[in-house]
Amino acid sequence: MKTMASSKARDQLCALIRNAGxxxxxxxxxxxxxxxxxxxxxxxxxxxxxxxxxHLKLNIPK
Known part of the structure; x- marks a missing residue:
């Protein structure tokens, strides 16, 4: 699991979301x-x- 400082995470939020997905x-x-x-x-x-x-539970692709 990756760890990141909040200041850096703010600048890389799109990448963090993509990776989490x-x-x-x-x-x-x-x-x-x-x-x-x-x-x-x-x-x-x-x-x-x-x-x-x-509705969130129903729209999750498996």
Missing amino acids: KGSPTTITKRGRPVAMVVSIEDALRLYPDEFPQ
């Missing part, structure tokens, strides 16, 4: 501490199935 999550750090993670929607649905509207 391909199954490669990135941990975002601030002052060296992990604060967030960019993950694919599939991973997010698996981790938090009750947090997403039903």
Whole structure:
């Protein structure tokens, strides 16, 4: 898993989103501490199935 400082992540957000969609999550750090993670929607649905509207669940390609 990749780790990136928030300042760099801001500049590379499009690439982080593209990579997450391909199954490669990135941990975002601030002052060296992990604060967030960019993950694919599939991973997010698996981790938090009750947090997403039903229409998002139906439109995920398998």
